[in-house]
Amino acid sequence: MQERGTNRLKWAFVGPTLLFLLAFNLFPLVWSIVLGFRNGELVGGESRFIGGANYARVFTDPRFAEAIRLTARFVGLAVLLELLLGFTLALALQRDWKGKSAVLTTLLVPMMLSPAVVGLFWNLILNGNYGILNQFLGAFGLPTPQWTTDRDWKFTSILLVDLWMWTPFMLLISLAALNAIPKSLYEAAEIDRASTLTVFRRITLPMVAPLLGLAVLLRATDALKQFDLVMAITGPNDSKTQTLSTLLYQVVFRDGKVGLGASFACVVLVAVIAVATLFTRYMERLKGQPS
Amino acid sequence: MRWVARLLIGGYLLVATLPLFWMALTSFKAKQDAISLHPRFVPTLSAPAEADPERVTFEATTEAYAKLRAVQTGASASYFEHLGNSVVIGLLSTLLSVALGTLAAYGFSRFEIAGSKDWLFFILSTRFLPALAVVVPVLIMYRELGLLGTHLGLVLLYTAFNLSLAVWLMKGFIDEIPRAFEEAALVDGYSRLQAFFRVILPQARTGMAVTAVFCLISAWNEYGFAMTLNSSGALTVPAYFAGLQGNLEGMPWPQVAAGALLFVAPIVLFTVLVRRHLLRGMTFGTIKQ
Numbered sequence: 001m002q003e004r005g006t007n008r009l010k011w012a013f014v015g016p017t018l019l020f021l022l023a024f025n026l027f028p029l030v031w032s033i034v035l036g037f038r039n040g041e042l043v044g045g046e047s048r049f050i051g052g053a054n055y056a057r058v059f060t061d062p063r064f065a066e067a068i069r070l071t072a073r074f075v076g077l078a079v080l081l082e083l084l085l086g087f088t089l090a091l092a093l094q095r096d097w098k099g100k101s102a103v104l105t106t107l108l109v110p111m112m113l114s115p116a117v118v119g120l121f122w123n124l125i126l127n128g129n130y131g132i133l134n135q136f137l138g139a140f141g142l143p144t145p146q147w148t149t150d151r152d153w154k155f156t157s158i159l160l161v162d163l164w165m166w167t168p169f170m171l172l173i174s175l176a177a178l179n180a181i182p183k184s185l186y187e188a189a190e191i192d193r194a195s196t197l198t199v200f201r202r203i204t205l206p207m208v209a210p211l212l213g214l215a216v217l218l219r220a221t222d223a224l225k226q227f228d229l230v231m232a233i234t235g236p237n238d239s240k241t242q243t244l245s246t247l248l249y250q251v252v253f254r255d256g257k258v259g260l261g262a263s264f265a266c267v268v269l270v271a272v273i274a275v276a277t278l279f280t281r282y283m284e285r286l287k288g289q290p291s
Numbered sequence: 292m293r294w295v296a297r298l299l300i301g302g303y304l305l306v307a308t309l310p311l312f313w314m315a316l317t318s319f320k321a322k323q324d325a326i327s328l329h330p331r332f333v334p335t336l337s338a339p340a341e342a343d344p345e346r347v348t349f350e351a352t353t354e355a356y357a358k359l360r361a362v363q364t365g366a367s368a369s370y371f372e373h374l375g376n377s378v379v380i381g382l383l384s385t386l387l388s389v390a391l392g393t394l395a396a397y398g399f400s401r402f403e404i405a406g407s408k409d410w411l412f413f414i415l416s417t418r419f420l421p422a423l424a425v426v427v428p429v430l431i432m433y434r435e436l437g438l439l440g441t442h443l444g445l446v447l448l449y450t451a452f453n454l455s456l457a458v459w460l461m462k463g464f465i466d467e468i469p470r471a472f473e474e475a476a477l478v479d480g481y482s483r484l485q486a487f488f489r490v491i492l493p494q495a496r497t498g499m500a501v502t503a504v505f506c507l508i509s510a511w512n513e514y515g516f517a518m519t520l521n522s523s524g525a526l527t528v529p530a531y532f533a534g535l536q537g538n539l540e541g542m543p544w545p546q547v548a549a550g551a552l553l554f555v556a557p558i559v560l561f562t563v564l565v566r567r568h569l570l571r572g573m574t575f576g577t578i579k580q
Binding site: 006011012014018023024027028029031032089095105109112115117121122125127129132135168169172173176218224225228231232235244248252253258272273275277279280284 | 293295296297299300303304306307308310311313314317325326327328329330391392394395397398399402403404410412413414415416417419420421422423424425426427428429431432447448450451452454455458483484508511512514515519528529530532533535536542544547548551554555558559561562563566569570573574577578
């Protein structure tokens with residue numbers, strides 16, 4: 001069914017959105033590439049073309065390599081632990097009981113909250129001297145580290161708050177994945193007298209894998225951007241917790257090195273685009289499957 | 292097995308809710324009770340008879356809430372003014388994202404658009420962009436256009452970053468509306484636009500409400516842009532709170548707790564309202580229930 005004027009009409013529907021995205025996403029991105037080859041500063045002064053000097057610094061300055069390593073470690077640990085914890089909780093929540101939906105909704109609340117605001121309040125909970133966490137641990141004679149200031153514990157602290165916020169996400173998707181497994185499969189397995197372990201390995205795991213894969217990719221792209229919690233708990237310039245985003249902030253807004261920041265941003269973007277491409281491909285495959 | 296599951300769920304329920312519960316308690320404390328070396332978790336209505344430093348009680352007060360109206364040292368406006376900024380920016384950008392997103396979703400759902408798949412994935416990929424990676428060009432652009440530190444500046448930016456979510460969610464919802472509805476309307480002599488406004492929009496109401504909630508939450512919680520593109524003019528609550536750090540008089544914890552509680556309360560409410568659509572919202576409509 002093609003009416004006259006349809007061609008113009010359909011672009012009227014999608015055009016504004018596309019223009020918006022080109023102006024606020026694509027245009028700044030392209031400009032970033034240009035800035036990366038110039039020596040711009042945040043305040044004052046004309047910038048000029050300096051070739052690949054910024055990139056040379058990005059690849060030689062140990063701060064950048066360290067931030068990449070640290071972010072990779074953070075993403076790996078956060079995603080893995082959240083997945084394990086979330087999936088275990090989903091297994092525990094599989095059975096239906098009265099009041100389950102209210103409990104589930106309550107469990108999911110942390111992931112909807114503002115990491116910057118809630119993260120700031122976590123500073124009070126984690127405070128080494130008057131924080132409730134240490135008062136609680138101390139009451140049981142457990143070790144009470146200076147969570148946010150001890151160099152060996154800072155990273156763990158941020159990871160813990162991230163687990164608190166995002167385990168619910170993995171729980172939500174795991175539960176959906178478990179619920180989507182047809183009951184008939186389990187009944188068939190029961191007739192075959194398959195052991196619980198076999199059922200888990202041969203039915204449950206392969207059936208939930210695609211959705212868990214989606215959850216992992218979504219969470220990984222998000223964790224890769226980690227900024228709010230680090231800013232709230234240790235600030236942008238702490239070598240023990242400096243993620244890609246906080247290093248970018250430090251370089252651009254504290255050191256004022258706009259050009260250097262832009263070139264680093266471009267390097268980061270290549271990594272983000274790689275993960276995002278993986279994600280969109282994966283999603284295309286999932287959508288292709290009958291569900 | 293059953294009691295293991297119960298124990299696990301009960302334990303996690305405590306872990307998930309205790310920080311928020313502590314936030315609520317702290318908001319009713321005086322500052323010295325908030326940072327006492329022994330935990331005080333039993334609110335009382337009168338002052339303690341003996342000032343035992345190891346007591347677990349504290350006198351409940353709403354002082355922290357009253358103090359939210361005052362301007363903190365180092366800040367230029369009170370908490371409520373920043374909350375106002377959050378409300379204005381959140382609502383306007385949500386309105387804009389849902390409006391544009393619904394139009395685009397309808398376009399992609401019902402028309403044959405050259406390269407529509409590529410466009411859709413381009414739209415989705417904008418969601419993965421870290422704010423900090425594009426903030427410099429945006430900053431320069433805004434400085435030229437006079438949008439730095441304005442409500443409009445953040446509204447436009449949040450709209451751009453929420454469009455991916457709005458388009459993908461709305462496309463899922465509109466795809467579910469049978470084409471027969473609008474085809475019947477077209478046969479009845481409606482124009483395409485009339486069919487969209489009178490047939491599709493009423494059918495897509497739930498979808499638009501759900502999409503609006505997710506856009507609002509993401510704008511409400513945003514911190515990176517709010518902080519870097521602002522010094523004071525349109526500072527939202529997350530950026531304002533972060534700015535209180537390093538305060539010479541120490542963090543005003545009861546006020547922070549009170550402000551944070553008021554700030555997250557609407558989100559908790561919205562989470563309950565859209566609980567059936569959480570899965571869909573968090574996965575860009577990929578997983579439907």
